Amino acid sequence: MPLRSFESGVSSAVVADALRRDGGVIVRNVAPPDLIGSVSAELRAKLDESGADHQSGYQSGFSGRRTLRCYGVLRFSPSSAELIAHQLVLDVADAILLPACADYQLGSTTGIEILPGQGAQPLHRDDSPYPVQLAGLELQIGVMWALTDFTAENGATRIVVGSHRLLRTWHAPELANCDQAVMPKGSVVIYLGSTWHGSGENRSKSPRMGLINTYSLGWLRSESNHMLEVPPAIALRYPTNIRRLLGYTTHGDGEDQLGHYDGDEPAWVAPRPRFTDCP
Ligand SMILES: O=C(O)CCC(=O)C(=O)O
Secondary structure: OOOEEEEOOOOHHHHHHHHHHHOEEEEEOOOOHHHHHHHHHHHHHHHHHHHHOOOOOOOOOOOOOOEEEEEOHHHOOOOHHHHHOOHHHHHHHHHHHHHHOOOEEEEEEEEEEEOOOOOOOOOEOOOOOOOOOOOOOOOEEEEEEEOOOEOOOOOOOEEEOOHHHOOOOOOOOOHHHEEEOOEOOOOEEEEEOOOOEEOOOOOOOOOEEEEEEEEEEOOOOOOOOHHHHOOHHHHOOOOHHHHHHOOOOOEOOHHHOEOOEOOEOOOOOOOOHHHHOOO
């Protein structure tokens, strides 16, 4: 079953409908080439560092031993904020996640470069760390930006269309419905946390580079620890919507409030001296 693919300019409602129906959807040519160029350049050094350190946890069997990864990209890639808080992405996240939370947060931000010779990643669901599966409750979405063209040969993300309808993680997906997110640089593929997916095999002679950001319900533990990856002194360089996505805010009100700081809304709303003094 093919993934549905739209051109940029499509409404977020159409994208969210396709996502709910199929579990994944492509929107082509969303980000301009200069933005994609800046993000790629800012990720370069960190990707190379991860490749140089073969003992690090960056290169595991699951992530791929011929795959470079860098995490917490807002620490060193200011341009990535434009992709992370892209209006289309936030509108789709609003539609999918806000019915089940007061606000959502970033789960993780990861640059991924799949080198020639890398085999396909095992298919998996991103919501598997959360030991709950309830029909109709989506815990997160994944948003993969193509920083190079994604082709069938270079490892374009594989998505099992319709697999989000399998309620339990042990229900094997129907592989006949697997499609690849073939799309030009600057495009984005969005998929649900419950959708089976994984990177493809890189049979080409060139690397495939992407930036994948996940967004999860605000009352869940985020996949990566943003307070350490993007500490307050760096978070303060970004506008409040990015700080909010990083979790420098509360979830809920009154006695239902989570994430308070000294019993209060954290300082990103009204910076206090001790906040900026944090190491
Ligand atoms: O690189 C890709 O296309 C997908 C990567 C992925 O799904 C993961 O590492 O969890």
